[in-house]
Amino acid sequence: MLSLQLNCESVRKVLAGFIDNEVRKAGFHRVVVGLSGGVDSSLSAYLAAEALGPANVWGILMPYRTSSPESAAHAAMVVQALGINSLTIEITPMVDAYFGIFPDADQVRRGNKMARERMTILFDHSARLGALVLGTSNKTELLLGYGTLHGDMASAVNPLGDLYKTQVRQLSRHLGVPAVIVEKHPSADLWEGQTDEAELGFTYEEVDKVLCLLVDQRYELSELIAECRFDEKFVRAVARKVQASQYKRRLPVIAKISSRTIDRDFRYARDWGR
Amino acid sequence: MRQFRVAVGQIAPTLGDLEKNLALHEKMSREAIAQSANLLIFPELSLTGYFLKDQVPSVALRSDAAALHLFRELSQRIAIMVGFVEEASSHRFYNASAYFEGGEIRHIHRKVYLPTYGIFDEARYLAAGDRIRAFDAALGRMAILICEDLWHPAAPAIAAWDRAEIMICPSASPGRGLGQTGPFQNASTWERTIRTCGDLLTSYVVYANRVGYEDGACFWGGSEVVAPSGETVAKARYLEEELLLADLDPGSLRRARVANPLLRDERLDLTAREIARILQARSTDGE
Numbered sequence: 234m235l236s237l238q239l240n241c242e243s244v245r246k247v248l249a250g251f252i253d254n255e256v257r258k259a260g261f262h263r264v265v266v267g268l269s270g271g272v273d274s275s276l277s278a279y280l281a282a283e284a285l286g287p288a289n290v291w292g293i294l295m296p297y298r299t300s301s302p303e304s305a306a307h308a309a310m311v312v313q314a315l316g317i318n319s320l321t322i323e324i325t326p327m328v329d330a331y332f333g334i335f336p337d338a339d340q341v342r343r344g345n346k347m348a349r350e351r352m353t354i355l356f357d358h359s360a361r362l363g364a365l366v367l368g369t370s371n372k373t374e375l376l377l378g379y380g381t382l383h384g385d386m387a388s389a390v391n392p393l394g395d396l397y398k399t400q401v402r403q404l405s406r407h408l409g410v411p412a413v414i415v416e417k418h419p420s421a422d423l424w425e426g427q428t429d430e431a432e433l434g435f436t437y438e439e440v441d442k443v444l445c446l447l448v449d450q451r452y453e454l455s456e457l458i459a460e461c462r463f464d465e466k467f468v469r470a471v472a473r474k475v476q477a478s479q480y481k482r483r484l485p486v487i488a489k490i491s492s493r494t495i496d497r498d499f500r501y502a503r504d505w506g507r
Numbered sequence: 508m509r510q511f512r513v514a515v516g517q518i519a520p521t522l523g524d525l526e527k528n529l530a531l532h533e534k535m536s537r538e539a540i541a542q543s544a545n546l547l548i549f550p551e552l553s554l555t556g557y558f559l560k561d562q563v564p565s566v567a568l569r570s571d572a573a574a575l576h577l578f579r580e581l582s583q584r585i586a587i588m589v590g591f592v593e594e595a596s597s598h599r600f601y602n603a604s605a606y607f608e609g610g611e612i613r614h615i616h617r618k619v620y621l622p623t624y625g626i627f628d629e630a631r632y633l634a635a636g637d638r639i640r641a642f643d644a645a646l647g648r649m650a651i652l653i654c655e656d657l658w659h660p661a662a663p664a665i666a667a668w669d670r671a672e673i674m675i676c677p678s679a680s681p682g683r684g685l686g687q688t689g690p691f692q693n694a695s696t697w698e699r700t701i702r703t704c705g706d707l708l709t710s711y712v713v714y715a716n717r718v719g720y721e722d723g724a725c726f727w728g729g730s731e732v733v734a735p736s737g738e739t740v741a742k743a744r745y746l747e748e749e750l751l752l753a754d755l756d757p758g759s760l761r762r763a764r765v766a767n768p769l770l771r772d773e774r775l776d777l778t779a780r781e782i783a784r785i786l787q788a789r790s791t792d793g794e
Contacts, residue, residue, distance in 0.1 A: 500560040505522060
């Protein structure tokens with residue numbers, strides 16, 4: 234039976250415990266998180282504030298000149314509601330300086346550059362503040378590859394990576410993330426009027442069902458089409474995205490030469506000795 | 508069995524840090540002694556942590572290792588069961604639990620069923636045990652079944668047929684699947700399994716699960732003591748460290764076996780014949 238319904242109170246405890254445990258094991262007690270004003274980064278901030286206390290959470294707003302003012306307003310609501318620390322760092326000068334050399338660059342290149350510019354700021358603040366970078370990528374976007382490699386996909390600790398987008402919304406409502414943030418159309422806010430669902434070509438409700446059956450419940454594509462009555466073109470498009478983006482979920486491939494190669498036959502937990 | 512108090516040390520070991528984990532075991536042991544417990548059970552691989560991967564040979568101990576002397580000493584005051592990686596003289600490594608009593612090891616169980624699917628990798632790193640035996644301890648007749656062992660119904664059945672009164676199940680169960688009542692789906696499955704096991708085998712079941720996180724996997728705790736009637740005697744919290752205490756009573760074992768003389772009616776001769784037949788059939792049809 235397909236159910237994406239979370240036992241929110243239990244998941245909240247597990248995720249707050251996860252942040253507290255993994256951050257402290259790494260020798261830190263603070264986190265830094267990029268706040269976009271969207272539901273994912275808001276939920277990460279809410280969970281971190283609960284796990285570590287608001288004084289140990291830094292929310293960084295990093296608008297570009299075309300970013301929607303609404304995004305910054307929503308991020309500010311989260312900062313205020315939680316009482317966490319915040320900083321605003323405009324990325325316009327850095328991004329525009331670079332594209333001054335490449336004025337013809339398309340939207341994808343510009344969007345990726347912005348995401349990576351934000352990443353460098355977050356990791357610089359990791360060093361500056363002695364804080365780990367908290368991830369905000371959910372399972373839906375990780376599986377679809379709908380994110381920038383070494384950009385918004387980069388983090389040290391990610392509490393949301395095993396929650397589908399619709400589950401992020403459920404948990405956000407449970408934790409009291411403002412409704413205006415939870416209910417709005419998700420957007421990478423890379424250009425005016427952009428929405429995730431228009432760009433992807435389907436809604437999160439639809440795709441989360443397919444992904445859950447495909448990934449969590451191990452249905453074959455043929456079963457999804459014949460038994461579950463999903464549209465064949467849609468299901469195949471989703472499966473193609475998952476397969477094509479596998480590289481984004483792995484470390485760079487290493488040519489094997491020695492008898493023991495990192496991540497092939499040199500295998501240790503990340504929490505080795507922690 | 509005697510009337511006695513069991514304690515379960517629901518701890519969060521540090522992955523691959525024997526020294527730190529020994530100190531944690533010692534602290535819990537002192538607390539259990541202060542609570543007048545007669546037996547203290549630690550979870551699976553309690554001395555080493557669970558997702559060891561290539562660390563296995565580095566944290567392995569011979570059963571006569573100096574690091575285990577602590578438990579020999581403590582066991583003059585309280586019986587203790589500890590989980591560790593046992594290195595055999597053949598340099599095979601086992602996922603093992605040792606039962607210490609009166610200054611010595613009374614019994615070692617080597618995990619028989621090594622899960623190697625999904626999140627699990629055990630058979631890549633570890634050798635499988637080849638026996639399931641009940642043993643006589645001062646407190647009663649016990650059997651140890653480590654985690655996955657209990658998911659193979661024949662294993663606890665063999666222990667019960669071997670006259671175990673108390674099944675000890677140390678576990679390191681990473682939570683997975685969406686839970687409706689508890690934190691995870693597999694927590695509910697475990698709870699059904701141990702209660703059914705107590706009920707059908709009319710034996711005590713002591714389930715000792717760990718807590719903490721390793722690489723994002725959450726061990727859910729919820730250790731539990733189940734009576735031979737299948738009723739829960741004591742239950743630890745989910746997700747948090749705890750020293751769980753329960754009093755075990757020979758009267759309740761007797762009453763369960765009077766009410767449900769299932770073990771009396773067991774047909775081992777029939778079971779043995781049918782298993783022989785199935786083995787024969789499998790060897791011919793290759794399935």
